[in-house]
Amino acid sequence: MRAGARASAVGNYVLTGRALGKGHFARVEEATHSLLHHKVAIKVIDLTCIREEYARRNLHREPQLMARLGHPCIAALYETMMASRRRPAAAHTLRLHMRLLQTNPLLINNSFRCNFVIT
Numbered sequence: 001m002r003a004g005a006r007a008s009a010v011g012n013y014v015l016t017g018r019a020l021g022k023g024h025f026a027r028v029e030e031a032t033h034s035l036l037h038h039k040v041a042i043k044v045i046d047l048t049c050i051r052e053e054y055a056r057r058n059l060h061r062e063p064q065l066m067a068r069l070g071h072p073c074i075a076a077l078y079e080t081m082m083a084s085r086r087r088p089a090a091a092h093t094l095r096l097h098m099r100l101l102q103t104n105p106l107l108i109n110n111s112f113r114c115n116f117v118i119t
């Protein structure tokens, strides 16, 4: 954990303070399960940044797809969680708890090809 950073918990997971990456609407952070001690990646999607009605309506498509897939190229999804700091009824983040990939998932080894199409 970074010097001066405070440990914060998401359910049973404690954020380690290590940022794994950043996408358009999300940041991805490393966390450790407080009882099982295994590490996961938590993708925190900021719902307040999503303005398009289409994107809001289809918010759960990514996790629904992830939950159906099992492949070494795709991080397994463990759990999803809607969260709000103040009002639980007005969730402002969607969190995806997934397998921590040890290498950058965007670097694809030339000797390995994914032979499937997601429709």
Ligand SMILES: Nc1ncnc2c1ncn2[C@@H]1O[C@H](COP(=O)(O)OP(=O)(O)OP(=O)(O)O)[C@@H](O)[C@H]1O
Residues within 6 Å of the ligand: 020, 021, 022, 023, 024, 025, 026, 027, 028, 041, 043, 075, 098, 099, 100, 101, 102, 104, 105, 106
């Ligand atoms: N399961 C994971 N384990 C380790 N690092 C991860 C994992 N998932 C994502 N990351 C890191 O976080 C970065 C951002 O992930 P995210 O899924 O938000 O990005 P993206 O797909 O590139 O962006 P977007 O979905 O906004 O187009 C990735 O490029 C990767 O470096």
